[in-house]
Ligand code: BG6
């Protein structure tokens with residue numbers, strides 16, 4: 001029986017990748033002196049802020065102190081927040097609000113499972129905070145995806161088991177986290193990119209509760 005759905009944030013409920021890209025690119029150019037491309041940005045999907053910074057720093061020959069790294073993460077996040085401040089409910093990706101509303105109406109629990117420390121602000125801006133029963137984010141978890149901690153904690157907080165919970169993820173590491181944790185997983189994106197997902201759709205507008213029950217709980 002379908003009891004709960006857990007959603008990644010960036011790339012599933014909202015397209016923030018372009019804002020992360022703009023902020024990391026500015027940092028790479030202005031502070032580190034390396035190039036940062038869209039392909040690089042793809043590698044950062046699902047990684048924590050520190051892991052993302054370390055990826056960019058690995059392109060440089062210079063060594064940076066912990067203080068410098070801390071300041072870089074702060075600057076990047078300040079720039080990111082300027083862009084995030086402009087988000088409105090119209091920026092929720094297709095199908096997001098309708099699916100969350102229909103899950104709530106059907107008594108199916110909902111939760112967020114994200115690496116982002118900015119998750120509470122972003123769901124507030126999107127006008128969907130009241131549609132999520134729990135928020136497990138980068139302020140709470142200690143192990144990054146592909147470790148399943150974020151989704152395991154989400155299921156525990158909702159008092160459901162992974163076998164009755166579906167995770168929605170756009171990152172390879174996030175899909176791996178879901179499968180390692182024993183969850184069913186719907187990939188958001190391209191089937192060729194998300195091979196470990198049980199099935200893949202372009203966005204949440206393709207998802208109905210009937211489809212989920214049919215795919216995962218009809219046997
Ligand atoms: C993930 C994004 O959801 O959150 C990553 O896919 C991002 O790109 C990570 O680095 C951490 O986000 P934040 O908002 O805490 O810097």
Ligand code: MG
Nearest residue numbers: 008010011170
């Ligand atoms: Mg994501």
